[in-house]
Amino acid sequence: MICCLNPDCQNPMNPDGNQCCQNCQTPLIPLLRGRYRIVKRLSVEGGFSITYLAEDIDKLNEQCVVKQLAPKVQNQSTLKKAVKLFKEEAQRLQELGEHPQIPNLLAYFEQDGYLYLVQQFIKGNNLLQRMQENGRFREPEIRKLLLDLLPVLKFIHEKGVIHRDIKPQNVIIRENDGKHVLIDFGASKLLTTTVKNKGTSIGSHGYTPVEQMQDGKAYPASDLFSLGASCFFLLTGVSPSKQWMEKGYAWITTWRKHFNGSNGQGIPISMELGEVIDKLLKVDIKERYQSADRVLKDLVPQQVSASVATTLLSSVPRNSNEATVQVQKKLKKRWLVNGGLILLTLGGGVFWFFNPPQIPLIPPGLFVNNSSVFTLVGHASDVNAVNFSPQGDKLASGSDDKTIKVWDVANREIIRTIEGHSGWIWDVAFSPDGKILASSGNDKTIKLWDLSTGKEIRTLKGHLQGVISVAFSKDGTTLASSSVDSTIKLWNVATGEEIRTLKGHSAAVNSVDFSPDGFTLASGSWDKSIKLWNVETGEKIRTFKAHKDKVFSVAFAPDGKTLASASRDKTVKVWNLAAGKVSNTLQGHTDKVNSVAYIPGKTDSQSEEDQILVSGSNDNTIKLWDVKTGKLINTLKKDVGYIYSVATSKDGKKIAGGGSAENIVKIWQL
Structure with missing residues (x-):
């Protein structure tokens, strides 16, 4: 189906192939700006903009959100104001998108008389949808919301931005990691003298404080009021908007009655949380919380002193087995702050452990060791490709930040950062001798790099669209590349000449x-x-068809007798090449499978009985499979985000995974 972009169209969906909309006769746009395929209309917002779900064909059909400015006004002053706010929204997203709980801005442009912005798609339900599905929130859920979202508000406020429209519909619980993501910065404004003294009244009745509603003035405390009103609604199911229309701001002084008496509709909450909501909802801004930090301090008591902790630790049995038994028998947990502060009684001692809600900042290049899992931090955007060198001492990663990083695996540090592509990098591959690195991306080129110097050897050009994948032949003389243009090219590595196109x-x-x-x-x-x-000849030998959706990755087994494939249909298939059919279908992922790789055995002739397959998925997991039986051996989880690429070291002892959200590479030692 193709969606009509006429904002006045009442029935915008059309069959593929239509040149004009069957409803309004407007010419249809198959690809907005030549790359965004509009899938469907998501919402019409206040008569000023329309939001669409789209697919970005330059990013392997990754879903994104396209927002179209379509104000239904004739007044020039109002129109100019709408354009200004729309541009400000794009600017805010560009500035704030570095935070993992704020959508990234992907593009901002004008086409056919309309302004568009494109932003990251966040898969999940907003707080209103969650409440409609699961009922009113309980205190632990509200505490989790506050501890998760307050650091985000602190971040935007320190950047000089006020959101101005915080409400349940504008907070999404991200599906893959449960984090709360703040969306819709259309009403946001820079915290400047202009905003403080003369502004536009923007917000949602009931959720908007008096200073913002009456005077158009917005402060960090204004967003905190909206957050408090949202908590009230989620706990009681009572609409602040309806309360405001019936009683004005007087409803705030009696909000607690909805938790008490025969008419009480809310789920009971603690005195501590009640006092926090009280202060969030103060009508007088001077009496309200002034910063997100201040709210966090009231939600999370301070740690006990180090001296007290040292004294208490002395009571722990030295014998580890004895300690384990006592833990099993005597451990009691009291979650004072839903996963943040825990009271443990152990062997007569009392311990307080505090886990700050803020996201830790890790310096670029730091290799964080957590048992047998290591994290490489250094890229500024999604990591689309990872690959180990043949010797296993290096790892290469390619990113949307247009850079390649080569890592020293043993010392856990960046050896060098390679730059030269003009667009996102989609794949990287080492030559068999480990001296050359090939890279490809959406700039339609393949580049060969001298790893000893980091300098470019040559650029291979010939594909008409982005180059998704590259691979060296075992002898290193030939390079294969595949593209969005539906072709495969074989290249002479020594000369850079194209051998043939498949x-x-x-x-x-x-x-x-x-x-x-x-x-x-x-x-x-x-x-x-x-x-x-x-x-040798370029002739097609055989075609395999069994997947129900796009095939994203293929990998030969070490013995060359089987082939694994990963698909958007959420499965991995193992093919018996001699028989030309599927020998096993591996099912367990809950989202599309982006990458697949075999774990090498002790010999290249490793039989199918001994083979292990690794797969990475948008469901935020890497899975290990027994190829012969099809059984799941283990599941490895990345922290957040999709997993775009997996790689295994030649010694079979390491698995690497790269993906979205945190811009990191993780390595698991087997």
């Missing part, structure tokens, strides 16, 4: 891999098929 897929080719003997190339495509090619 055509046969009807959609983007997302992945290529050489067989261990180098005679066969496998390709996986958005056309739901996998093809095998004769490398």
Whole structure:
């Protein structure tokens, strides 16, 4: 289906292939700005803008949100104000999108007389939808909301931005990690003298404080009032808007009655939380909380002193087995702050452990060791590709920040940052001798780099659209590349000349891999098929079809007898190449599977009985599978975000995963 972008169209959905809208006859736009496919209309907001769900074809059809400014006003002053606010929203997203709980701005442009902004799509339900599905919130859920969202408010306020429209509809609980994400900065404004003294009344009745509603003035305390009103609604199910229309701001002085007596509709809350909400909802801004930090301090008591902790620790039994038994018998937990502050009684001692709600800042290049899991931090955007060097001593990662980073795995540090691509980097691959690195991206090029110097050897050009995947042959003489343009190209590594172009897929080719003997190339495509090619002649050997959706990744087994494929249909399939059919379907992921790789064995002839397969998915997990039985061996979780790429070291002892949200690479030691 294709969606009409005429804001006045009453029935915008049309069958694919239509040139004009069947409802309003407006010419249809298959790809907005040549890259955004509009999937459906999400909402019409106040007669000023329309929000659409879209797919970004330059990012492998990743979902995004497109917002169209479409004010239904004739007054020039109002129109100018709408344009100004829309541009400010884009500016705010650009400035604030570095925070993992605020959507990123992806684009801002004008087309056919309309302004558009494109932002990151956050998968999940907003707080209103969550309440409608699960009923009114209980105190632990409200505490989690406050501890999760207050650091976000602190961040935007320190940037000089006031949101001005905090309400349940504008906070999404992200599906993959349960974090609260603040959306819709359309009403936000810079905290300047202009805003303080002369502003526009923006907000939602009942959720908006008096200084903002009457005078158009907004402060950090104004957002905190809106947060308090949201908590009241989530706890009671009573609409602040309705209360405001019936009683004005007088409703704030009697909000507690909705928790008490025969008419009480709320779930009981503690005295401490009640006092916090009281102070959030003060009509007089001078009596209200002035900062998010101040609210956090009231929610989270201070740690006991180090001297007290030292004294208490002396009572813990020295024998670890004895301690374990006592823990099992005597451990009592009291969650004073929903996962933040825990009271433990252990062997007669009392201990307080405090886990600050703020996200820790990790210096670029730091390799954080958490048992057998390591985290590489250094990229400024999504990590689309990871790959170990043949010797296993280095790891390369490619990112949307247009850089490649080469990491020293043993010393856990960045060896060098390589720059040269003009767009996002989609794949990286080491030559078999580990001396050359190939990279590809949406700038339609492949680049070869000398790893000893970090300098570019040459650029390979020929694809008409972005290059999604690259792979070296086992002897290192040939490089294969696949593209959104539906073709595969083979290149002479020594000369950079194109050997031949392989055509046969009807959609983007997302992945290529050489067989261990180098005679066969496998390709996986958005056309739901996998093809095998004769490398010497370029002829198609066979086509495999079993996936119900796009194929995102293919990988040959170490013995070359089977091939694994990962798909948007949430499955991994293992193919018996001799028989030409599926030998096993691995099911367990709950979202699309983006990448698949075998864990090498002690020998290249490792039999299927001993093979282990690794898969990475948008469901925020990496799974390990027994290839022969199809059984799940283990599940590894990244902290947050999608996993776009997985790689295994040649010694079979390490797995790397790269993806979205935190811009990190994780390595698991097996």
